[in-house]
Every structure is written in structure tokens, then in C-alpha cells.
Amino acid sequence: MIERKQGRRSAQDAVKTKADILRVAANMFCELGYERVSLRQISERAGVSHSLIRHHFGSKEKIWYAISDCLQEFMIGYIHTIIENMPHKLPANEKMYIFAVRLLAHMLVSKQPIQLIADAVRQEDALLDYFVDKSGKIQAVVDAIADEYNQEHPQTPINVWEIKWQMIMYAHGAASLTPFMLQTWSEETDDIEQCLLNHWQMFNKIMAHRLQVDPDKVLNPKSISELVYAKECAL
Structure with a gap:
């Protein structure tokens, strides 16, 4: 039962993290423009690691598509x-x-x-x-x-x-x-x-x-x- 709850919590955390990344990236694209924004800048402003962003989305372009x-x-x-x-x-x-x-x-x-x-x-x-x-x-x-x-x-x-x-x-x-x-x-x-x-x-x-x-x-x-x-x- 504990493992199942932890699994649900982990899945919910992942969904929230992805939503936070998209929100930050959308604001940055609007503020600076797509070309001037990098994955590393998104990771810094979102407060997550560069590797985590790549894990969830793969690339800046895929973030934009999302x-x-x-x-x-x-x-x-x-x-x-x-x-x-x-x-x-x-x-x-x-x-x-x-x-x-x-x-x-x-x-x-x-x-x-x-x-x-x-x-x-x-x-x-x-x-x-x-x-x-x-x-x-x-x-x-x-x-x-x-x-x-x-x-x-x-x-x-x-x-x-x-x-x-x-x-x-x-x-x-x-x-x-x-x-x-x-x-x-x-x-x-x-x-x-x-x-x-x-x-x-x-x-x-x-x-x-x-x-x-x-x-x-x-x-x-x-x-x-x-x-x-x-x-x-x-x-």
C-alpha cells in the first residue's frame, strides 16, 4: 500500500514538474523569443536540472510544441x-x-x-x-x-x-x-x-x-x- 501511494505521489510530482517547466518556458519564449532561450536558461529559472528537462521533453523544440x-x-x-x-x-x-x-x-x-x-x-x-x-x-x-x-x-x-x-x-x-x-x-x-x-x-x-x-x-x-x-x- 505504501509503495502504491509513493508511486502515485511520484507520478503527480512528475506531472507538476512538467507543468512548471512549460509555464516557465512559455513566459521566457514570450519575454525573450524562441531563439534567445536555451534549455539551460529554462532549467535555471524553473529550478530543475538540465538533465531532468531533457528527460521530460528531450529538446527546446519539443517544449515549444508541448x-x-x-x-x-x-x-x-x-x-x-x-x-x-x-x-x-x-x-x-x-x-x-x-x-x-x-x-x-x-x-x-x-x-x-x-x-x-x-x-x-x-x-x-x-x-x-x-x-x-x-x-x-x-x-x-x-x-x-x-x-x-x-x-x-x-x-x-x-x-x-x-x-x-x-x-x-x-x-x-x-x-x-x-x-x-x-x-x-x-x-x-x-x-x-x-x-x-x-x-x-x-x-x-x-x-x-x-x-x-x-x-x-x-x-x-x-x-x-x-x-x-x-x-x-x-x-
Whole structure:
């Protein structure tokens, strides 16, 4: 019985150690970029031996792939959470609107995915290809909503990739050009949360107009956190 408990504890410790390594590595990749991070640096910051990291992952590249897998799994789950919390029988335009503005809100609060994508663009194509929805599950969900909208609004169809591109621009702008964002509203506030809300509102107005959402259906939160569902990422 004691040996069995020790075995379970050892397995749990290994899982926790791997999660800690991934969390540290993800933060370092976002902070420094993939090329500037070494396994030895990860081991030092994580407080584990270099050999232990190699035992669990084998290489820096495999650590990056594991981080990508975790974020992909989380984002797929989060997207389904947004859809599941939509009111039943919602018109397609409102469905697409809520999906876009709520997902951007999450991307503004949780910067890691967009930071890793931006860094992947600067690296080998293999990293970007691996990171950007290799399963196709996210794209399938988004396409289904867009197809429903286009069927209901054949005179004003949307290109879902344009909406995704706008989301990427707004998310990356806030993550990588924060000082410029703060300067934009410096005369009215020095609160970064308020600046993020103002930034989100710009996108919100664009989406509401583009998707023909009635004014009384347009979201007007007092903070970004109101739009984000409490769902923890493994990283």
C-alpha cells in the first residue's frame, strides 16, 4: 500500500514538474523569443536540472510544441465556452458578433497565445504551422458561425479571415505596443485596464457595424474582465 501511494505521489510530482517547466518556458519564449532561450536558461529559472528537462521533453523544440498543444487545447475549450454561453436561438449576426468581441477580450487579458504566434512568425515556418490550429478544430467552429451568417445575409457576406485578421491586429497591438496604447488615452487615464477597455471598444464598434447588430444588443461593459469567462489555462 505504501509503495502504491509513493508511486502515485511520484507520478503527480512528475506531472507538476512538467507543468512548471512549460509555464516557465512559455513566459521566457514570450519575454525573450524562441531563439534567445536555451534549455539551460529554462532549467535555471524553473529550478530543475538540465538533465531532468531533457528527460521530460528531450529538446527546446519539443517544449515549444508541448506549449502549443496546451494552448490549442485551451483555446478550443474556451471557444466552445463562449458558444455554450450564448442565448439559444440567437441570430447569426449576433452570434458572430459575440464570438468575436468576447474572444478578443480574452486575447487582450491573456497575451501568451498572440505573443507566441508573433514570435513563431519570426522563426522557421514549421513553428508557425504547428502553432496555428493544426487540428483545424478552431477553424471549423468559426467557419460554421460564418456560414450561418452568410446564409442569413447573402447581400452582405463576411470573410471570416478578415475578422480573424482584425482580431490578431488588435490583440497583437495591445500586447506588443502597450506604451503607445497608454499614450493614446493618457489625458483621460493612466489605468491600463481602462486603456484595454477603450482599445476593445474600437473593435467592438467595428464588429457591431459590420455585422449589423442592433444598438440595444451591442455590449457595453465597464471592464474587460466582465467579458472573460473564468477558465484556467494549463500554462
